Amino acid sequence: MPRPPILPDPDNPRLTRPVSAVDQHGEALEIRVVEERPLTLYLNAQEIVTAMTIGDYPEYLAVGYLANQGMLLPDDVITAVEYDEELEVVVVRTERQTDYEEKLKKKTRTSGCAVGTVFGDMMEGLEGVTLPDTQVRTSNLYALAQKINTAPSLYLTAGAIHGTVLCKGDQPLVYMEDVGRHNAVDKIAGWMRLEGESGADKLLYTTGRLTSEMVIKTALMGIPVLASRSGFTAWGVEIAQRIGLTLIGRMRGQRFLCLSGAGRLLRDADPGAVPDEKPKHRRKGAGASKGEEV
Template sequence: MTKKGLPEEYPISLILNGYEIAVFQLTNLDLEDWVYGYLFSEGLIDGPEDVVSVDIREKAGILNVTLCNSFDPEQMFSKKKHYTAGCGRGVTFFSMTDVKNFNKVNSNDTYSLTYLLKKRAEFAQNSPLYLETGGMHGACLILEDGSIEVREDIGRHNAVDKIIGHAIRKRLQPDRLILLTTGRVSYEMLSKAAKFGFAVIGSRTAATKQAVQLARFLNIEVVGYLRGKMATIYTSAGRIHDDLTPRAAAEDLLERGEAQAQQLLN
């Protein structure tokens, strides 16, 4: 049996404008991306221009962040806390009602399941911490040109915050990107993606009923169980076409004006 290394996690304190928000359990990589992604996902910043500096003190386990806008901790913590589902749960201050008020996604880009499965395999091959330990989560951006960016962490929410933070720092346009994750797409995971504006979200595992309901309301496409040659399309925003089965492939070709597809349907 092949021995794998142990996944690592560190307690890291996030300090905003001199006020300690909380101590988070994080994998000690891409911490600046996580800062931007977490602050954006929680509505504390609107973009990279709101952050003056990020001082990472790894040995002390401190992330000291200075924002250009004033930060009112009493106002933030007066909001009702919502504990995230699953292992390593965190806290979010966005309720489902809040998420429903996010902007609906408008994107005409379409993708095939074969393309998503190909990128999911590429994502897996470019996840070094998972390959080393077998116990890490990952999040992946698929860019317009087909290239990918991957971030990993002990927590699935942290990994998504890291990849969102990367996109924010690079000022990428969300509606032209695809988000892939190794974790379950729960309502709070969907809220992070919706806040940024992703049009398509894919996962190697399931989506929850609440997440799918929100995705339909916000016009976001959600695809689960991206494994091998299988996938489940949970939504019907028209951005994903099923080219995995002969009939689905033929119908897709017919829609695209390929007459020879009729032979497959007969």
């Protein structure tokens, strides 16, 4: 029996808090805003980084971050992942002795989009990466977009958050959200590593921009397809073309653009038969002021 998908829990009181506001008409209202809290990651005895995160799935975030930064090697044996909620610390322990003291300085990974890490190390990790030639049905793309865009989420409840979804066929498997889009990706990478899940037959969907770092992380996770509602950066497109990753953006209703790896697409759906997305499709409900779009 297939495992049930991991989906956002917008009702988790730990992830948002109510605040009072006054709208443009001078009317008082209460909205919910996303929490962000520091989480310090250790690899064995060494402090690696402090990340600002919403605080869910800290073990996945730690393992995924270390794997995507090349500090946790593919053949490393993880002996323990220990989370202390009171101290807001995760320690990942491995059989291999690790020492990244010369490479790292103490840093904070902010809730913005900067990852605060050595970009060159991620690029080096792409050497020798070969992505599988997996077909992507356009019917699955349309089905996934509809399922993801209408799923309950913190995005719809409070806004100010990024989402990333690991998919297989037309089914979302793991849907992670966080204040930084790279945190959401790293949570999925950590889930894959701890569950022994391959990326060969998967698609990664993100609500954020398709940047160079998003492309690199997707390839390092062994996933051949990256898709988004949002747009592209030139370097993201260039790297995707260089490594043979299928890059699909601006997925809205009937429309999408593929800027790399179009040979994987199996066009088995008539775009004209797909309901177009209404302008207000992703506007949130009571938490927003009238007419506000997230």
